[in-house]
Amino acid sequence: MPALQPALQISRARLPATTEISIVDEYGDARQQAIAAERALTVYLNKREIVTLMTLGDDPEALVVGYLRNQGLLRAAADLAAVQVDWEVEAAVVITRHLPEDLEARLSTRTVTTGCGQGTVFGKLLDQTALTVLPDTQLAQSTLYQLLQNLNAYNETYRSAGAVHGCALCRQTEVLDFVEDVGRHNAVDTLAGRQWLQQADSADADIFYTTGRLTSEMVLKVAQMGISVLVSRSGVTQKGVELAERFGVMLIARAKGRHFQAINTQNRLALDAIPNRPSHARSSKEASS
16 A cells, blocks of 8 residues: 655735825825735745746645746646745745656746736746647637626725736636636646645646736646636737637637637637627628628
């Protein structure tokens, strides 16, 4: 009988996501205003300094695990031995049982990205040509509209303080887990970390939602999580589209109200709730006739 691995040692170092400051508004009134927290957290992997992340500090253990997972620096959740966060020294120490054999090669290559709150990816991740085959997730237009409506109940930090991005793991219309942070990549990394740390019932998520842009690194991270539908209220970049086509991810950009722009649908989008067209707007077919 194989020996059991010791339980994961993990801290619980959550801090409030907002703080209050004194402001003077346009009427000359002085009052207290909630603002988003922003804290530096330096990540060490087996005593090796990896990166300093700027974060709210709301779920730091999940953030650093998800970051290392999405960077390809951790292969499996079972490799984790300890995750300890100490805010007094602004450090997160991750101890693992195994490291990638090409760790040094990965760390020697960095790509500066468009990501707010992160800005780099390691080890030529954007050059990957194959991942685990993604599920052929179907999405109905009516389901998308209901999901967007359900997401309105979230964004607590954004409503009170602004200056943050939100990301969610969803199963069709159901929001399984939602995270806000100062950078959209921190939010997606935290969700990835929670999956591995089993902090949320999100293993069967089939849709990923973000308030941020659909860039190359966002598409890559979602594909690494095994999800093939990526929805955003914001726009998309050229490289994001290229990777979506490479990995088989359907993008739903500029999703607000009844509006959206679907990209790389692969016949997986069912248009079952087409809204009435405004009288002043003509379809592309009508305009060209």
